[in-house]
Amino acid sequence: MHHLIYVSTATQPMSEDELMQLLQQSRRRNKSLKLTGMLLYKENHFMQVLEGDKNNVAEIYAKIEGDTRHKKLDVLRSEHITERNFPDWSMGFTNLRRWDLVNHEGFVPFLDKDFRSPFFKEHSIEAHALLLYFKNDPQT
Numbered sequence: 183m184h185h186l187i188y189v190s191t192a193t194q195p196m197s198e199d200e201l202m203q204l205l206q207q208s209r210r211r212n213k214s215l216k217l218t219g220m221l222l223y224k225e226n227h228f229m230q231v232l233e234g235d236k237n238n239v240a241e242i243y244a245k246i247e248g249d250t251r252h253k254k255l256d257v258l259r260s261e262h263i264t265e266r267n268f269p270d271w272s273m274g275f276t277n278l279r280r281w282d283l284v285n286h287e288g289f290v291p292f293l294d295k296d297f298r299s300p301f302f303k304e305h306s307i308e309a310h311a312l313l314l315y316f317k318n319d320p321q322t
């Protein structure tokens with residue numbers, strides 16, 4: 183079992199409909215490849231964790247990398263794991279809008295940080311912790 187966490191920047195701001203479409207498409211494919219994970223969207227940036235068989239993660243990541251809906255992909259973490267952290271999510275999702283940010287402030291460590299902050303690159307375990315926080319509090 184393997185997991186990969188990356189951050190990226192949306193090419194254009196994503197509407198709610200566009201995000202839902204992206205999610206539907208992702209879930210369909212992930213189910214067929216037994217991939218699980220979580221996707222966060224905040225202020226035009228994505229943070230995503232993909233977990234599953236190493237070859238399947240690599241296959242989908244290659245597709246994701248070529249997707250013109252986002253750019254400047256940066257892998258924070260790519261490691262062997264002993265078990266899935268998001269077994270129930272073919273792809274969980276939370277759109278962190280301003281309202282959510284205010285509500286979660288003080289409860290979710292490092293939520294105030296930009297996804298692209300060097301902090302998450304240097305401490306990728308905190309990126310993982312942030313994704314894990316939304317596992318039990320997903321929007322969709």
Ligand SMILES: Cc1cc2nc3c(=O)[nH]c(=O)nc-3n(C[C@H](O)[C@H](O)[C@H](O)COP(=O)(O)O)c2cc1C
Pocket residue numbers: 190204207208209211212221228230232242245246247248249251252273
């Ligand atoms: C931020 C982001 C996350 C994505 N996550 C996934 C994903 O988890 N699984 C997936 O199959 N596609 C995901 N996609 C979509 C892929 O880039 C690609 O469009 C999709 O795999 C369809 O490929 P196809 O054209 O070969 O059918 C994501 C795209 C973006 C922009």
